[in-house]
Amino acid sequence: xxxxxxxxxxxxxxxxxxLDKELNNLDKFAFDFFNIAVKYVDCxxxxxxxxxxxxxxxxxxxxxxxxxxxxxxxxxxFYNDLVSNGFWCINSDNPETLFDYLKDGxxxxxxxxxxPMPNMEVKFPKDKLDExxxxxxxxxxxxxxxxxxxxxxxxxAFKKYFLGSEKDDEDALHIEELFxxxxxxxxxxxxxxxxxxxxxxx
Amino acid sequence: MxxxxxxxxxxxxxxxxxxxxxxxxxxxxxxxYIKTHSDKEWSSQQxxxxxxxxxx
Numbered sequence: 001x002x003x004x005x006x007x008x009x010x011x012x013x014x015x016x017x018x019l020d021k022e023l024n025n026l027d028k029f030a031f032d033f034f035n036i037a038v039k040y041v042d043c044x045x046x047x048x049x050x051x052x053x054x055x056x057x058x059x060x061x062x063x064x065x066x067x068x069x070x071x072x073x074x075x076x077x078f079y080n081d082l083v084s085n086g087f088w089c090i091n092s093d094n095p096e097t098l099f100d101y102l103k104d105g106x107x108x109x110x111x112x113x114x115x116p117m118p119n120m121e122v123k124f125p126k127d128k129l130d131e132x133x134x135x136x137x138x139x140x141x142x143x144x145x146x147x148x149x150x151x152x153x154x155x156x157a158f159k160k161y162f163l164g165s166e167k168d169d170e171d172a173l174h175i176e177e178l179f180x181x182x183x184x185x186x187x188x189x190x191x192x193x194x195x196x197x198x199x200x201x202x
Numbered sequence: 203m204x205x206x207x208x209x210x211x212x213x214x215x216x217x218x219x220x221x222x223x224x225x226x227x228x229x230x231x232x233x234x235y236i237k238t239h240s241d242k243e244w245s246s247q248q249x250x251x252x253x254x255x256x257x258x
Contacts, residue, residue, distance in 0.1 A: 005239065020241040056232075174229050
């Protein structure tokens with residue numbers, strides 16, 4: 001029987017996870033983007049990268065991020081900062097066009113360097129259910145960096161009941177196994193109902 | 203995890219009855235690795251996997 005030395009520290013009340021991981025290139029990419037984004041807009045990382053940040057042994061080509069709705073002028077400042085730091089958008093180099101895409105509910109993708117992978121998939125929240133991701137978000141704190149992710153319950157619920165591929169189920173399982181006793185299954189059930197309502201509306 | 207004679211003690215995974223179960227077993231096995239090793243240790247293993255496909 002191996003002894004537990006689980007270092008990852010999840011404080012539900014403070015909504016934070018303390019982590020002392022060695023950053024991989026995907027982490028560095030996501031943190032670099034996030035550090036620029038938070039200067040202009042409230043944002044939260046959602047979906048697959050949440051599981052990867054917290055140890056899942058897989059790779060992804062995109063990191064999903066919600067940004068709160070902001071005025072066009074603020075988006076242009078944000079865009080220019082990204083570009084001056086080596087990011088580029090694979091959808092257009094015109095910030096007005098990009099803002100229109102976001103306003104229309106479409107996602108835009110930013111890469112860094114020559115290759116379009118990995119990329120940050122940026123989108124505005126579509127409805128109240130998306131907007132709520134900002135309310136119960138968790139701060140993941142590393143010694144010198146910080147990033148915000150969706151709550152573990154929201155992550156599990158969307159993976160299992162909205163997305164639902166084998167990969168998504170496995171991403172959810174990773175988080176469930178990792179934080180077993182800390183997960184609020186009542187909250188997941190409530191989210192499951194809301195997700196079902198949304199699916200019926202689509 | 204080191205045993206008394208300072209050797210890494212191996213933990214074994216039960217094979218799944220099908221691909222789905224086998225993949226799920228591995229996820230549980232890997233989570234156990236995370237829980238029994240320091241953040242620096244497990245993340246350096248994850249880094250090998252991810253950095254092999256994503257350049258800085």
